[in-house]
Amino acid sequence: QKEVEQNSGPLSVPEGAIASLNCTYSDRGSQSFFWYRQYSGKSPELIMSIYSNGDKEDGRFTAQLNKASQYVSLLIRDSQPSDSATYLCAVNPKNTGNQFYFGTGTSLTVIP
C-alpha cells in the first residue's frame, strides 16, 4: 500500500467551476499535509499546508483535512485556465525531521 494515494485523473473542469482534488494517506499518526502545484516542465510549488482537522482557506484555495478518515482534499473555486497543472499531495508523518511522502499527482485541466 502506498503511503499517499491520489486519483491520477486527468480531471477536467470548465472555467469558473470548482475543482476538487482528493488524497488519502496510510500513516494515521501523520501530522502535516501539503498541496503542491506543478506546471509542466517546472518544479513543485507549495500552495497550501494544513495541520489540523477542518478547512483552511487561502484565496481561491481551500484545503480540507479529516484525520479520522485519513483524507485531505483541495478545492479550487472559480477555476482559471492558469490553474491547469498537476497537483501533488504530500504528507509528513512526523512534524519535523522526517521525509515527505508524495502522491503521484492529479492532472487538472481547466477548459476556457
Added chain:
Amino acid sequence: DAGVIQSPRHEVTEMGQEVTLRCKPISGHNSLFWYRQTMMRGLELLIYFNNNVPIDDSGMPEDRFSAKMPNASFSTLKIQPSEPRDSAVYFCASTVVTRQGNEKLFFGSGTQLSVL
C-alpha cells in the same frame, strides 16, 4: 531569497559516464532532500540530510548513486556509471521549520538528466 539552486538545468550524457548534480539549499535551512521524478514512478525520495548528516538513504536505487553534503550550503548527487534508466528529473529540496514548529519543503528547479 534566491531559493534552492540546482545545476546544471539539463545534462545529456552517454551511458557509463559519471554525472554530478549540484544543489545549494536556501540559507538557514537545515534539511536537504534529493528526489527523482519520472512519469512512471512520480516523485521518489532518494536521500535526505539533516544538519549535513545523511539520515535516510534507503531510496538510493543502487551503489551507483552517492550523495554528499560537505557543508550547510552545498550538496552533490553523483551517478557513476550512469545508465539510460537513470534518465529523469532530479530535484533538490530544503526545509525550514516555521515559528509554529512545522516544516515546509521547497524545491529547486531540477536537473533534467538524459542518459543515452
